[in-house]
Amino acid sequence: LVELDRAHLIHPVASWRGHEAAGVRVLASGKGATVTDATGRTLVDGFAGLWCVNAGYGQETIVEAAARQMRQLPYATGYFSLGSEPAIRLAARLAELAPGDLDHVYFTLGGSDAVDSTVRFVRFYQQARGKPEKDQFISVAQGYHGSSTVGAGLTALPAFHAGFGVPLDWQHKIPSHDVYRNPVGQDASAIIAASRDQFLAKIGEVGGADRVAAFYVEPIQGSGGVLVPPAGWMASMRQLCADLDILFVADEVITGFGRTGPMFACADEGIVPDLMTVAKGLTSGYVPMGAVLMSDRVYQVIADGAGRAAVGHGYTYSAHPVSAAVAMAVLDLYEGGLLDNGRLMGERLLTGLRGLADHPLVGDVRGRGMLAAIELVTDKIARTPLPAAAAPAQRIFERAWDNGLVIRAFPTGVLGYAPPLCCTADDIDAIIERTRKTLDQTLEDP
Numbered sequence: 001l002v003e004l005d006r007a008h009l010i011h012p013v014a015s016w017r018g019h020e021a022a023g024v025r026v027l028a029s030g031k032g033a034t035v036t037d038a039t040g041r042t043l044v045d046g047f048a049g050l051w052c053v054n055a056g057y058g059q060e061t062i063v064e065a066a067a068r069q070m071r072q073l074p075y076a077t078g079y080f081s082l083g084s085e086p087a088i089r090l091a092a093r094l095a096e097l098a099p100g101d102l103d104h105v106y107f108t109l110g111g112s113d114a115v116d117s118t119v120r121f122v123r124f125y126q127q128a129r130g131k132p133e134k135d136q137f138i139s140v141a142q143g144y145h146g147s148s149t150v151g152a153g154l155t156a157l158p159a160f161h162a163g164f165g166v167p168l169d170w171q172h173k174i175p176s177h178d179v180y181r182n183p184v185g186q187d188a189s190a191i192i193a194a195s196r197d198q199f200l201a202k203i204g205e206v207g208g209a210d211r212v213a214a215f216y217v218e219p220i221q222g223s224g225g226v227l228v229p230p231a232g233w234m235a236s237m238r239q240l241c242a243d244l245d246i247l248f249v250a251d252e253v254i255t256g257f258g259r260t261g262p263m264f265a266c267a268d269e270g271i272v273p274d275l276m277t278v279a280k281g282l283t284s285g286y287v288p289m290g291a292v293l294m295s296d297r298v299y300q301v302i303a304d305g306a307g308r309a310a311v312g313h314g315y316t317y318s319a320h321p322v323s324a325a326v327a328m329a330v331l332d333l334y335e336g337g338l339l340d341n342g343r344l345m346g347e348r349l350l351t352g353l354r355g356l357a358d359h360p361l362v363g364d365v366r367g368r369g370m371l372a373a374i375e376l377v378t379d380k381i382a383r384t385p386l387p388a389a390a391a392p393a394q395r396i397f398e399r400a401w402d403n404g405l406v407i408r409a410f411p412t413g414v415l416g417y418a419p420p421l422c423c424t425a426d427d428i429d430a431i432i433e434r435t436r437k438t439l440d441q442t443l444e445d446p
């Protein structure tokens, strides 16, 4: 398998030949919060695949739901006014679970195309109300919104721009709210004030609020290194957008479905966005699916305006019945106790990680619920990042792997945690203990 992989399989690209040097690690099976590789070693999956297997592995009710739907009706398009029962019921259920008037749901295959869809919908909205000149989009540095052209342009990670002609000329960024490394310091009100000023300055640069269509935010920045905004940041930026007639889009692709505690992280700040994107935990990784949730206000404007014009936007696999049936079974598990367990285990995870704060390599511990990170430094006072050459992320990843733990080691020296919500106390304790061992080994032999 390793040789076939090297010869033929192009992986999601982090560094073009990175995986080839290390050799692929083939995962063979999973159960609960653990995965077993092709050599028979079982590891705790501290990252739930790619922050997506929230319900955990081997959930029979999900498998049954998929099999039942495949037998009965494997496919139905949403075009030509057709539909299927699981998709319709799932849309209604998401509308019920989502905050406020996010009552209308558009299904995609994953997160990137959910983000792409919001960009179209935002433009349809601004055009439908006679404001086509509101066509500039703002997102946040360190943010991740997908790997498609439009999504990669909203993403603010340089690797996703390299050689790709993005960001597009209507895509702009403001600096991150990063608490640990913010030039204005760690005080919440100073960071919030700085972000508001930076947002207003950016709006000025692009020609004023009459030009700005939407602002994109992750409730917690995931791929940028699990950056948790200070309390009140989201609510303040949401209000500012409302005051300036700019749509507020919450990208909950990672934070949705219990990852931070509640069903959606917007609830942590009591805010209702105009549009919300979800994916990952929606189907818990069993099959692909994403969705856009749209407020009733935005929907009515589009439906009354652009809705009458010939606008094309859709995917062959939009509202896929098998994915929808899987999502319904996944939601049953979340509502049947997994969210509660995730909240309990999230506290245990954060307490455990905070217990590592005294380790000489640990500069910062942060997170909310089952979404957390530790940031490694060589000097805790100066907050000096680990030199990439001395402790390459791949080496830390491999060490953790050898210790029986899957984590994400970001090239910046951040270790990311997003375990399945079904973790037991023993799983969480193993994550902490194996992290400590990995850190000790890294200290001894960087």
Ligand code: PMP
Pocket (backbone or CB within 6 Å): 109, 110, 111, 112, 113, 115, 144, 145, 146, 147, 218, 222, 223, 251, 252, 253, 254, 279, 280, 290
């Ligand atoms: N938005 C966010 C916040 C994400 O974390 C991701 C994926 N990591 C995406 C969008 C893109 O989702 P996908 O990989 O399913 O296209």
